[in-house]
Amino acid sequence: MQIILNGAVTEVADALTMAExxxxxxxxxxxxxxxxxxxxxxxxxxxxxxxxxxxxxxIIHAVGGG
Amino acid sequence: xxxxxxxxxxxxxxxxxxxxxxxDYSSRLLVGTGKYKDMAETARAIEASGAEIxxxxxRRTNLGQTPxxxxxxxILPPERYTILPNTAGxxxxxxxxxxxxxxxxLLDGHNLVKLEVLGDEKTLFPDxxxxxxxxxxxxxxxxxxxxxxxxxxxxxxxxxxxxxxxxMPLAAPIGSGLGIRNPLNIRTIVExxxxxxxxxxxxxxxSDAAVAMELGCDGVLMNTAxxxxxxxxxxxxxxxxxxxxxxxxxxxxxxxPKRFASAxxxxxGLFFQH
Numbered sequence: 001m002q003i004i005l006n007g008a009v010t011e012v013a014d015a016l017t018m019a020e021x022x023x024x025x026x027x028x029x030x031x032x033x034x035x036x037x038x039x040x041x042x043x044x045x046x047x048x049x050x051x052x053x054x055x056x057x058x059i060i061h062a063v064g065g066g
Numbered sequence: 067x068x069x070x071x072x073x074x075x076x077x078x079x080x081x082x083x084x085x086x087x088x089x090d091y092s093s094r095l096l097v098g099t100g101k102y103k104d105m106a107e108t109a110r111a112i113e114a115s116g117a118e119i120x121x122x123x124x125r126r127t128n129l130g131q132t133p134x135x136x137x138x139x140x141i142l143p144p145e146r147y148t149i150l151p152n153t154a155g156x157x158x159x160x161x162x163x164x165x166x167x168x169x170x171x172l173l174d175g176h177n178l179v180k181l182e183v184l185g186d187e188k189t190l191f192p193d194x195x196x197x198x199x200x201x202x203x204x205x206x207x208x209x210x211x212x213x214x215x216x217x218x219x220x221x222x223x224x225x226x227x228x229x230x231x232x233x234m235p236l237a238a239p240i241g242s243g244l245g246i247r248n249p250l251n252i253r254t255i256v257e258x259x260x261x262x263x264x265x266x267x268x269x270x271x272x273s274d275a276a277v278a279m280e281l282g283c284d285g286v287l288m289n290t291a292x293x294x295x296x297x298x299x300x301x302x303x304x305x306x307x308x309x310x311x312x313x314x315x316x317x318x319x320x321x322x323p324k325r326f327a328s329a330x331x332x333x334x335g336l337f338f339q340h
Binding site for chain 1: 139149164
């Protein structure tokens, strides 16, 4: 299925969990936060949260800024 | 600009502490972490500034990045620094609120945020109507909101009434380095306030920081004035001193200015005829 991952159309396995997506992206040990369709998905729910086709996934982190 | 009547502050230098969200700080300089050459320079500038509260922005993770690439949080140990995530780049209520929720999750439930809702790209002035709405939503959602706003005393008071824990009027446009354009409004905001007032944005050099503190501000938040200096590390140190000097001058209570001279040496005992 296709999801929109940080603005880019991306092909992933059907019913992929957020935990699996994060692991595939090799981000498991990173400090990040995730929202799907503009709703926050807490880290504690990564393993149960299943992605659906056309989900808009944003993975964010902290950067330098004022 | 000289303002003769400085209200007598209750604190003395010895007992002077900056309290924010129930925590005491010895530094009144808050710094941003943007626009530096690299992570090492960022770390050295923060160190030289003596800042204990440090802002970061929230952006998309670069999915192509090499594993092990340093992250800004790696140079900001939480036992030493209070991280203040901002909503820079947000032009509406919804994205500002979403950004704060992501930041809270990113920082393990830490609920202190710097809210800014911008009005246009040329000035980066705040959209105060959207700022008021976003502040209300965030306070209801349990955030401790430090809010960037215009140097408007009425809006500052409304933001305080909403429940913001600190109000941060601009001195001049973000990144402009123009210094404090409207010291009388900053003073009025300070006089009305029951929460900390920090000048956020527009400071250009150490004397600007000192002026903000002499006006009675509780602190100053800056980024570009340090990062865009020829020597950012030296400017960070200068800003630390400017903040301290301005604060001490405020606590000391300046002399009343006079139009004409007043000799410092005694008139009596002159050994010649004047």
